[in-house]
């Protein structure tokens with residue numbers, strides 16, 4: 311499943327095509343993605359200008375001139391691509407080397423700037439939902455999400471207070487979207503490596519008895535930010551189905567320090583350890599037992 315850096319990469323790819331442009335056409339080629347599309351979706355989209363394209367955790371949020379917000383989630387295999395110029399003007403020109411089967415092009419936006427934005431999703435775990443202004447605060451998908459790891463409010467004190475008293479592992483705590491939003495298995499493994507912290511360590515050890523952040527919490531916040539920023543810079547990771555809106559692959563998978571590197575030497579300078587894998591809460595954890603404590 312795409313994690314925060316992949317969704318942010320998609321957002322940055324869609325922004326020039328969508329932000330500031332009016333939705334002149336909207337076509338849903340089926341009545342449902344993961345969930346049924348709302349019957350009035352097209353009516354509420356067509357004619358509206360996209361004021362801005364934001365992101366919250368792994369959700370894309372298109373803010374419309376009507377005040378409505380279109381929430382979009384990529385699911386497991388969803389991707390957007392942007393056609394411009396001749397490609398956008400040619401009827402049916404949605405050919406893409408990634409996926410010759412146009413049957414998976416489920417949703418098409420035609421923008422006033424000439425761009426055509428196509429949502430393709432072979433497995434159909436993605437979804438779209440339009441929200442009226444009053445519905446956003448109570449939206450179940452967004453409610454209860456923890457802080458944005460790249461946002462200003464996320465710091466060691468906030469992370470420590472979310473982990474204080476928690477007997478779960480650090481790995482499980484970071485995967486909990488209420489603690490911090492948008493992280494998944496890959497970037498949690500990478501961030502724990504970057505902070506030299508064991509994925510098995512008890513989450514409560516990020517806080518002192520009074521709930522103040524320990525030095526470990528400071529290190530972990532820095533490592534989370536560093537790994538996310540590096541991944542966004544590389545266009546995300548191209549594991550499974552993630553592509554950028556241009557169809558290009560992301561490159562961050564070549565920079566993984568531990569993820570998917572079982573049996574390979576640790577990349578910490580001076581460490582003679584070997585990357586190990588074990589199953590934790592049903593998911594593979596990759597780490598160096600020698601330098602992650």
Ligand SMILES: [Zn+2]
Pocket residue numbers: 576577578581582583584598599600601602
């Ligand atoms: Zn090591």
